Amino acid sequence: MTIQTTDPTRKLMRSRSDSWLGGVCGGLARRFGIDATLVRVLFVLSILLPGPQVLLYLVLWLIIPREPVPGTVAPIAYPPAV
Numbered sequence: 001m002t003i004q005t006t007d008p009t010r011k012l013m014r015s016r017s018d019s020w021l022g023g024v025c026g027g028l029a030r031r032f033g034i035d036a037t038l039v040r041v042l043f044v045l046s047i048l049l050p051g052p053q054v055l056l057y058l059v060l061w062l063i064i065p066r067e068p069v070p071g072t073v074a075p076i077a078y079p080p081a082v
Contacts, residue, residue, distance in 0.1 A: 013067040022061040 015026030018036045025043055029036035046053050 012064055014064050016067045024057055024060045
């Protein structure tokens with residue numbers, strides 16, 4: 001019997017189905033179990049404050065992996081050779 005320690009639906013990935021620009025807000029909403037519209041509204045409101053919000057969004061767009069296409073098999077991640 002195998003015990004799964006992580007829920008694959010709760011893994012942080014950019015959303016394909018709930019994406020407006022890069023899928024970052026949709027992915028964050030899915031990961032934390034909140035409405036994607038709320039995440040988008042909070043992000044837009046945060047742009048009114050001083051800070052690097054747009055730069056942060058772009059960095060997250062680059063480092064968060066894209067959700068796989070439904071029906072495809074994810075590549076096997078082999079452990080590094082020792």
